[in-house]
Amino acid sequence: MTEYLFLIGCSLFIIGAIASLLVRPVKHALFIFIVMNVLALAINLIFSLKRLIELPSVNGLFPILSGYASLFRADGLALFFLLIITTVAIPTVISIYSYLQHYLHKVAPVRTFLFSFSLLLLSTQLLVFANHSILFLICWELMALTAYLGMLLDKEKEEVQKGSFIFFTTTHLATFFLYIFFFLLHNHFGSWFFNDFHLSSDAGTIFFLVCGFGFIGFGIKAGFMPLHFWLPWAHPIAPTALSAFLSGVIIKTGIYGIFRIIEFCSPLPVWMGLIILAVSVFSAIFGVWYALAQHDIKKLLAYHSIENIGIIGIGIGLGVLGISYSVQPLVWLGFGGALFHTFNHAIFKSLLFLGSGVICHNYQTRDIEKMGGIVHHSPWFVGLFLIGSIAISGIPPLNGFMSEFLIFKGFFNAAAALGKYYPLLMLLLAVGLALVGGLALVCFTKINSIMFLGTERSPLQSFKVSKTEYTALGMLAFLCILFGIFPQSVLGIISSVITSNHNEMAFHPYTMFTHWEFLTVIFVGVLLTIVCLIVWKKFNTRQRISQAWGCGYTSPTPRMQYTASSYADEINSIASHMLHIKKHVSVPKTIFPQTSRFISHTEDFSERQFVAPVYNYIVNKINSFELLSRTDIRFYITSMLIIAIIYSIIAIVWP
Amino acid sequence: MAVKILQGLLPFLLILGVSPLLVGLINKQKALLTGRKGAPIWQPYFELLRLSRKETIYAATASFISRLAPVVSFSAILIAGFMLPIGYIRPLLSFNGDIIVFAYLLGLARFFQIIGAMDIGSSFEGMGAAREATFAVFAEPIYFFTIGSLAFVSGYTSLYEVYLSIHLDNPSSLVFIIVSSISAFFLMVTECSRMPIDDPTTHLELTMIHEVMILDNSGIDLLLYQYSSYIKIMIYGIYEVLFFNPFSLHNQLLGFSLFAVILLLLSTVIAWVETMIARLKMKSIPQYLLFATAIGILNLLIYTFAR
Numbered sequence: 007m008t009e010y011l012f013l014i015g016c017s018l019f020i021i022g023a024i025a026s027l028l029v030r031p032v033k034h035a036l037f038i039f040i041v042m043n044v045l046a047l048a049i050n051l052i053f054s055l056k057r058l059i060e061l062p063s064v065n066g067l068f069p070i071l072s073g074y075a076s077l078f079r080a081d082g083l084a085l086f087f088l089l090i091i092t093t094v095a096i097p098t099v100i101s102i103y104s105y106l107q108h109y110l111h112k113v114a115p116v117r118t119f120l121f122s123f124s125l126l127l128l129s130t131q132l133l134v135f136a137n138h139s140i141l142f143l144i145c146w147e148l149m150a151l152t153a154y155l156g157m158l159l160d161k162e163k164e165e166v167q168k169g170s171f172i173f174f175t176t177t178h179l180a181t182f183f184l185y186i187f188f189f190l191l192h193n194h195f196g197s198w199f200f201n202d203f204h205l206s207s208d209a210g211t212i213f214f215l216v217c218g219f220g221f222i223g224f225g226i227k228a229g230f231m232p233l234h235f236w237l238p239w240a241h242p243i244a245p246t247a248l249s250a251f252l253s254g255v256i257i258k259t260g261i262y263g264i265f266r267i268i269e270f271c272s273p274l275p276v277w278m279g280l281i282i283l284a285v286s287v288f289s290a291i292f293g294v295w296y297a298l299a300q301h302d303i304k305k306l307l308a309y310h311s312i313e314n315i316g317i318i319g320i321g322i323g324l325g326v327l328g329i330s331y332s333v334q335p336l337v338w339l340g341f342g343g344a345l346f347h348t349f350n351h352a353i354f355k356s357l358l359f360l361g362s363g364v365i366c367h368n369y370q371t372r373d374i375e376k377m378g379g380i381v382h383h384s385p386w387f388v389g390l391f392l393i394g395s396i397a398i399s400g401i402p403p404l405n406g407f408m409s410e411f412l413i414f415k416g417f418f419n420a421a422a423a424l425g426k427y428y429p430l431l432m433l434l435l436a437v438g439l440a441l442v443g444g445l446a447l448v449c450f451t452k453i454n455s456i457m458f459l460g461t462e463r464s465p466l467q468s469f470k471v472s473k474t475e476y477t478a479l480g481m482l483a484f485l486c487i488l489f490g491i492f493p494q495s496v497l498g499i500i501s502s503v504i505t506s507n508h509n510e511m512a513f514h515p516y517t518m519f520t521h522w523e524f525l526t527v528i529f530v531g532v533l534l535t536i537v538c539l540i541v542w543k544k545f546n547t548r549q550r551i552s553q554a555w556g557c558g559y560t561s562p563t564p565r566m567q568y569t570a571s572s573y574a575d576e577i578n579s580i581a582s583h584m585l586h587i588k589k590h591v592s593v594p595k596t597i598f599p600q601t602s603r604f605i606s607h608t609e610d611f612s613e614r615q616f617v618a619p620v621y622n623y624i625v626n627k628i629n630s631f632e633l634l635s636r637t638d639i640r641f642y643i644t645s646m647l648i649i650a651i652i653y654s655i656i657a658i659v660w661p
Numbered sequence: 662m663a664v665k666i667l668q669g670l671l672p673f674l675l676i677l678g679v680s681p682l683l684v685g686l687i688n689k690q691k692a693l694l695t696g697r698k699g700a701p702i703w704q705p706y707f708e709l710l711r712l713s714r715k716e717t718i719y720a721a722t723a724s725f726i727s728r729l730a731p732v733v734s735f736s737a738i739l740i741a742g743f744m745l746p747i748g749y750i751r752p753l754l755s756f757n758g759d760i761i762v763f764a765y766l767l768g769l770a771r772f773f774q775i776i777g778a779m780d781i782g783s784s785f786e787g788m789g790a791a792r793e794a795t796f797a798v799f800a801e802p803i804y805f806f807t808i809g810s811l812a813f814v815s816g817y818t819s820l821y822e823v824y825l826s827i828h829l830d831n832p833s834s835l836v837f838i839i840v841s842s843i844s845a846f847f848l849m850v851t852e853c854s855r856m857p858i859d860d861p862t863t864h865l866e867l868t869m870i871h872e873v874m875i876l877d878n879s880g881i882d883l884l885l886y887q888y889s890s891y892i893k894i895m896i897y898g899i900y901e902v903l904f905f906n907p908f909s910l911h912n913q914l915l916g917f918s919l920f921a922v923i924l925l926l927l928s929t930v931i932a933w934v935e936t937m938i939a940r941l942k943m944k945s946i947p948q949y950l951l952f953a954t955a956i957g958i959l960n961l962l963i964y965t966f967a968r
Contacts, residue, residue, distance in 0.1 A: 381724040414761045422816040429813040437802045444798035451775040460782025520757040535736035554720035568787025576795040
């Protein structure tokens with residue numbers, strides 16, 4: 007019965023997409039788009055929740071459509087990702103309403119955006135249910151294409167053209183690896199269906215080839231370092247709702263793929279688990295350190311996505327170790343932490359991206375050095391953004407902490423269960439994760455302080471936050487608080503998801519790992535103390551407002567405040583050689599005042615030392631084939647024929 | 662049940678009540694060591710009392726963040742105090758993984774302290790906040806290298822159980838404990854802004870970290886900040902106490918007397934260090950912190966392979 011819910015949901019997306027192209031005027035099309043999509047997402051959310059609650063008893067696999075049972079599969083993992091997608095997409099879609107109000111005069115781009123966003127939502131949801139390799143690849147392509155089309159809302163801008171092009175090419179690079187991945191699997195098993203793929207490491211080379219291509223393909227999408235180079239380009243230029251969706255959901259499809267690889271190729275050898283851990287810790291630490299050096303709010307958040315993907319990867323690595331050594335609690339803690347962090351990251355990153363969109367729109371710039379003092383205009387908005395910031399820094403009592411807590415517990419569990427040199431290794435990983443938390447704290451105190459606090463660095467007449475934006479941000483902030491203070495609400499679901507996807511595992515209730523109610527008690531205790539003290543302060547003190555202490559200087563200007571660069575300078579100077587932070591300082595040489603300037607920027611190591619050389623090499627090589635790119639159409643037809651002949655020969659000769 | 666709760670509340674009341682006394686003791690001994698008579702050891706209590714009567718002045722540029730920050734930071738540190746075992750009494754909030762929650766609650770306090778300072782928009786506070794943030798990055802790794810490594814070695818993740826598991830039965834664990842306690846002392850110096858990282862007595866803005874962050878706080882807000890800094894010293898003091906459990910006895914009376922003696926000793930050590938050592942240059946502080954991290958790593962390596 008519930009299967010029909012999903013069908014109804016999916017058809018509503020298509021109605022929304024068509025309506026956004028046809029309905030006139032475009033204002034009504036926007037309205038219908040919002041209603042249809044929110045309705046569809048809500049239906050799918052209910053569907054996934056209902057199925058997830060039934061999960062332990064149903065156990066594993068069941069068809070969505072009885073006739074096409076094999077094409078789709080709604081197992082625990084797919085349902086959990088559907089839950090993530092729908093939960094995050096609802097506020098994102100709501101926020102589109104006020105975002106597009108400023109674009110309504112550009113009818114055609116708005117229609118394209120709405121159309122492609124509807125299809126993007128649909129294809130992402132079908133992607134996680136796909137059980138057939140070709141269907142998966144179609145959804146994967148559709149997702150990439152519609153995201154690309156959505157990015158082109160502001161296509162006159164040069165940075166948009168460049169950023170979206172980088173996204174487009176990189177996503178096809180990922181698809182290329184996935185073609186080979188699925189081709190190898192098909193070649194080995196003679197089937198396109200996911201549930202037929204069970205490769206064990208005895209299979210020899212094919213096992214490592216499949217793992218290699220799969221991890222690279224999905225790793226590019228997820229943004230593990232050093233395959234992350236497209237993220238800092240694509241996120242800043244995308245329209246707000248899309249960059250939220252990109253960071254919250256689309257890069258998570260890479261994580262979904264990695265979970266599928268682990269399912270296909272089981273058990274992965276121990277050294278692969280260790281490599282996943284190493285790459286993830288590297289991504290997490292350097293992702294956040296690069297983020298520290300950014301002044302562009304969206305680029306900064308993009309680097310934070312890399313950091314959080316790293317944290318998710320650490321969880322996955324722990325889970326892989328757990329499978330290899332068959333330590334079931336470790337599997338639970340690792341994969342559970344990874345899944346929970348995937349969900350949490352989707353929530354707080356969407357909150358931060360939607361918030362940054364509001365700020366960028368009011369300021370007409372993404373440079374945080376020009377902002378400041380927003381708190382005096384809109385304290386509620388600042389409060390909501392602050393909730394997201396605390397959550398992403400992994401600080402209790404919000405949700406980011408809870409998933410990191412699971413991963414920390416995983417470290418301790420691995421150290422106790424695996425013995426040997428593992429305590430030392432796990433301690434180093436724990437210290438790495440603690441370092442990431444510390445750096446994230448610096449980064450988010452930086453952006454909150456510079457953007458919101460103090461006085462305005464450039465004049466700001468008004469700071470407008472519409473009701474729809476408040477609704478969207480409020481929903482996400484509420485989830486941050488709920489999952490932080492009452493994590494039991496998700497942990498039960500995660501428990502059954504992991505059990506249903508790993509047949510060898512016994513059911514582990516999440517309550518066996520710690521007394522969760524103590525965490526709730528602590529957080530409620532902190533909140534209660536805060537409330538008591540606030541009340542005490544309200545009734546018990548005389549207050550006065552005066553000028554800030556200026557050491558005798560009575561007329562400070564906004565430009566005398568600490569800037570984002572100066573705030574982060576101390577910590578960045580420690581790693582400046584590794585991060586390639588470039589500073590250009592020109593100060594007057596004489597005693598008379600002259601203009602002086604300071605510019606700092608970073609160069610991404612992966613882009614500088616890895617992507618750019620490879621790209622240049624390929625471009626040079628291709629230029630030597632200039633002969634083929636004549637304007638004459640006959641050359642094209644001939645070369646196409648030649649290629650077709652080569653392909654057919656291969657197809658005939660192939661064993 | 663009621664007795665257990667009362668027993669659990671006792672250490673907590675101790676933290677709340679005795680922490681100013683610890684600071685008073687340190688200050689008195691510092692004065693004696695430098696040949697002054699010094700303020701009475703009750704002086705911190707008088708100061709808190711005085712602050713509670715003063716009016717609270719807010720900067721014109723301050724927002725709700727400044728009003729909220731001292732409260733959040735105090736509450737987080739206070740609740741973190743609930744997790745510490747004193748005199749072998751099981752703390753009220755003791756569960757698997759409280760080590761992690763404890764470290765991150767202090768992180769919550771730090772987050773709000775920093776944004777509370779930045780809220781003023783003055784470059785004095787900005788300077789202090791930037792320094793605090795930078796040095797805090799090293800604090801958490803040191804925490805995991807000291808207390809965390811004890812947890813990894815013992816296999817427990819609750820502070821209470823970790824400390825019950827400490828035994829000084831063989832030389833390698835003795836060395837391990839002693840070096841860990843030195844590492845923890847480094848951590849305490851950083852986190853509580855004592856010498857040689859920070860000088861709690863100077864009021865020269867350019868040389869300070871913690872003091873400059875609270876430059877624009879007064880009245881109740883200053884009281885909360887001061888009190889939480891006292892509690893923080895106490896918390897790290899208790900850590901040091903817990904490293905030394907030479908008798909492996911879990912007698913509560915003995916526990917309390919040991920607690921008192923070691924805290925007294927610790928205050929002497931702090932006073933002595935602060936008298937003998939000058940403040941480090943700001944530039945060399947990261948090196949100092951990395952040193953503390955490095956001895957943590959070495960220590961664990963030695964312990965793992967000497968076992």
